[in-house]
Amino acid sequence: MLDDLVGKILDKISGTSLLATGLLLLTAFVSALVAYWRTVEEKSWKEFFEFVIPHEVITHPSAKADLLFWVTKKALMPFLMLPAGIVFVTAVGYGTNWLFSTLFQFQPPLIEGPAGPVTVLIFTVSMLLAYDISYYLYHVAQHRYPLLWELHKVHHSAEVMVGITKDRVHPLDELMNRAWDGLIVGLCFGIWSLISLNLVELTVFGVNVYVMRNILMMDFVRHTHFKISFGPLNNLILCPHWHQLHHSTDPRHYDKNFGLLFSFWDRLFGTLCVPRPDEDFKFGLVDRDVRDYQSLAGLYVMPLKRMWGHIARSIRPGKSRSRTSRSSEGTRP
Template identity: 35%
Template sequence: MAIEGAGLEVVSQAAGWLLRGLAGLFLSPGSNASLWSLATAGCVAALILLARRPPGKKPVRLKVLLRTLFPRWILRHRSSRADLALLAFNGLIYGAIFGGATLSAAAVATVAGAGLTSLLGAHAPALPPPVGVGLLTLAVFLAAELAYWVDHWLKHRIPALWAFHKVHHTAEVLTPATAFRVHPVDTLVFANITALFIGLTEGLGRWLLGQPIDPLAVAGHNLIIVAFVFAVGHLQHSHLWIAFPGWWGRLFLSPAAHQLHHSADPRHFGSNFGSFLAVWDWMFGTLRAPTAQRERLTFGVEPRRPEQHGLTGVMLTPFVEAARLDAIPQGEPRLT
């Protein structure tokens, strides 16, 4: 009976862990798989499709609209199935295995703030707290975007890092789940670079403002980043061609711009490394703005192999390729 009781306790704890993980993954508004932001993205996409219809056309039936938003051939593609498997792993299991190897942005901020105070002394508060909170929120957002660009640029330049990042580029179709098509080593590098940039920014910001304030956040995520996720985040990995015109395309990366980044056409290599802002790509000369006219693109990494969508190709092959640096493209990210 004692053994049975212990077994039930283990099952109960496992079920609780799974339910908490699923709730955090799909119900937290700050999650990249949030049902709330996914629903918002679907509404935004539907409105864009309807707005593009020439005037005078018959109303679009809901069934046709849903087929356009969710093409069956994309949902059934083996690449999409691999995306969903990695969503489950990276969304539920990654933290339990690699969480201890990830820097804490809060800890970095504490150390940075204490170091600055020790070296240069404390600053007296010069701004009202609401203004300071707003400025710090914006500064952390810009730091997070810069961290994303730096991390992304390095992974397309350094052979060993490209070996792991290439997993993301083996996606042959793009869906919101493709955001989770990331090797754990790739995620670990990104998480530490981002924690370092955000932590240093928070520590410096609090020291300059002279106030122990925190940036505005939703479920632990920067408010501005969450707003972008709700607006366009999920559409960046999608089949819908949405380009931002004129100066908007120099400030913000549209879904079409990110599709160019995933393109298997060598003309598009080495461009659009940012997340939501196009500013860093613009400043560093890596911006390639898409046109309003849809470009015919293919995605994936050549040569295409079935194992790229399986456990071996996704999890194990990158370690082999990282060790064989001569087999990894140097310089520009030639996906061959």
């Protein structure tokens, strides 16, 4: 049973093929072309590349920090996050399967053999929704609770967006996010494993639906300066421009647009903010020590120190805060 659950999860997350990578790069290139075409009147290839890779952006300390952070994370932790996600989802899924089958005294799965197309479609949609609401809830918590916010500030400390800014996430934050996914997604997967162990998600032209999700949400593109909107589809899918508003330092934009793929969670819970067409944003934090986040030490170590500061103050609530402690909490963009 456990081997089957692990196998299904591995199947689900194994869409990192060359075709998928090519589609992601193609999406980024087309998005750059669209943004350039809508923005610049006199067009040329030279102007296009200057638009896509502005000198003031790629030479910014924040962009350099992004590159160093991305390289070190890829070099030091290539096997940490994926196995962690598998472990959490598998553990909850297996526990859910065991609990329900034991309580109701039946032997899963209820459906023998391959599932029909309707079952596969419902399974795929339900898993996508489970991942998306899981992300939304954790993202809201990151902005609401000081301990989580200290980690999440790493992501919001980017003052320019260069695509790989999407990976500007503290390793502990990423690990905790996967643990949280294990609760909701693992529960959903565990319930489905009671019905059928032969379920596989839909594919589009042979590409796993989760890879298609990553392409649709344009995670790389929405962490750039390309103001891409999906028009009427914005009511369903959170477009890059709407996510860029989430990184804005304007107080009107604080705690808005938390969604990953779907925009209706923000509409449902009252956290949606629709930007004006072609609205520009200033990115980053408004902390007095924001520059401390533009180094590897600031990105890796400082959040842990500040988390410990919150913990120490909660243990000694009577002790007055220093000026440094107060400034370390920062302002939520």
